[in-house]
Amino acid sequence: MTSAVVPDHPWLLPGSLVPARAPRRTPRDWFVDSVLFVASLLWVLITHADVTSVTPEFGLNAGPAWLEEVDLLIGLLVSGALWLRRRWPVGLAVATAPLVFFSVTSGVALLVITFTVLVHRPLPLGLALVGWNLLSLPVYLAVRPDPTMPFWAAVVWTALLIGVVVAWALFVRARRQLVLSLRDRAERAEAEQQLRLDQARQLERGRIAREMHDVLAHRISLLSLHAGALEFRPDAPPEEVARAAGVIRASAHAALQDLREVIGVLRAEVGSEATPERPQPTLGDVPALVAESRDAGVRVGVVDEVTEPEAVPAGIGRSAYRIVQEGLTNARKHAPGAVVTVRLAGGPGDGLAVDIHNPWPVGAPATAIPGAGTGLVGIAERVTLAGGRLEHGRDADGGFRLTAWLPWAAR
Known part of the structure; x- marks a missing residue:
């Protein structure tokens, strides 16, 4: 039973x-x-x-x-x-x-x-x-x-017989309790293992979602910027129209490629071998990111004061890249046409400082790019996990500033 x-x-x-x-x-x-x-x-x-x-x-x-x-x-x-x-x-x-x-x-x-x-x-x-x-x-x-046998001898003998039955029953009871306890412990350990797997899966999906936000928001904002330029300047020279169309095509192709890779990861069954991820961006990819924004018509100034850029740890460099990417994306969304200044500074033992500044927009842009408002939340989480600090908001000069500091241990 x-x-x-x-x-x-x-x-x-x-x-x-x-x-x-x-x-x-x-x-x-x-x-x-x-x-x-x-x-x-x-x-x-x-x-x-x-x-x-x-x-x-x-x-x-x-x-x-x-x-x-x-x-x-x-x-x-x-x-x-x-x-x-x-x-x-x-x-x-x-x-x-x-x-x-x-x-x-x-x-x-x-x-x-x-x-x-x-x-x-x-x-x-x-x-x-x-x-x-x-x-x-x-x-x-x-x-x-x-x-x-005498009366009391019969009492003792019968009591001993009952005692043997009781001892046997208590042994069987204790053994069954041990088996039930071990079974319950095994089921609980299995449930906890499954819970840990589910949590790890959710964390990984959340990480992929943040990566997708960073990448797609950047590329789609470029698409919107060039499409808006073509819409308001239908009489632009053919060379400019062709260049804008080329940027739109390249950005759309890259966005679709990123989206296809992430959807493939999300659809992968548990236990299947995942497709190797593409190399993650580092601090050395920031110039290409700035050049891409400049090609889209954004005026970007860069001040690079990093003493040993080749020695930046991969995790710190990737976080710095995402911070710059988010800052440029927000500038295109909310302050189109403004001059954006990107400053990178620091070295081993001092940490890596990232500062992005643009003037505060006057009025609402005619073609505002919609946003979910979660980009800065994801960046803040990334910086916090790295042990750094993040500040953003209106500064004393009236512009918008995004400032981050990331720890960079001395060698």
Whole structure:
């Protein structure tokens, strides 16, 4: 019968076993129940034949003649009732409680019922049943005196037999509790492992989403800027129109390529080998990023005061690249036509400082590029994880400034 450990219950001691439900018997259960039924039935027949004989062969307790036929019927009924012990052990114990005062033939069945209650039900109930059996011994031996040994010797012998059954039941109970505890611990460890995998998967997806925001926002803002220029200057020279169209085509192709790669990663099944990621940008890619913005018509000034740019750690360089990318994207969105100043400074031991400044826009741009407003949140998280600082907002000169400091350990 399936049991479960319930540690917090007003009627249960810590670690008590209670039935979770009444499942169907397994082949092992059928075998055990059949053996116990046959053993109890044999005991009924042997004891009835012995107590009704003139000279008892096994020293079993004799009693009044009229009681033997009744006891035979009782022993047969209780033996048959053992098939119900898995479903109603406590009810069966209560129903058979009076039999401990006089029945010889039901002895094995009563021990089996006591064993079942001790193993499968709250421990106080099992101990109360054992106490009832021990207290009934004097009455039982008065009704069924043992012809082969003194009264107190028979009490001690019977108490020892009950003690052996109790010890065996407590051992089985402890073993089952250990098995249930180990099983519960294994299931919990498996669930925690699955939770860690899910969390790692979500974190990775969040990282990919932030990367996509940084990349696509930059490229789509370039698309919007050039498309707006073509819209408001339909009479532009063919060379300028062709150059703008080329930038739009290249940006759209790059954006689609980035989007296709990320969607492929997100659709990849768990356990499949992921496609190797493209090399991540570093501080050395900032000039190409600035050149791309200049080609789009953004006026960008760069001040590079990094003492050892080739020694910048890859993680710090990638974060600096994303900060510059976000600053240029925001300038194109919210301050089109403004002059953007990018300043990089620092060295080993001093950290890497990134400063992006542009004048505050006057009025709303005619073709405002929509934004989700999460770019600076992602940059702030990136800088915080790197152990740096980030500030952004309107400065004393009335412009917008994005300033970050990233730690750069000395060599």
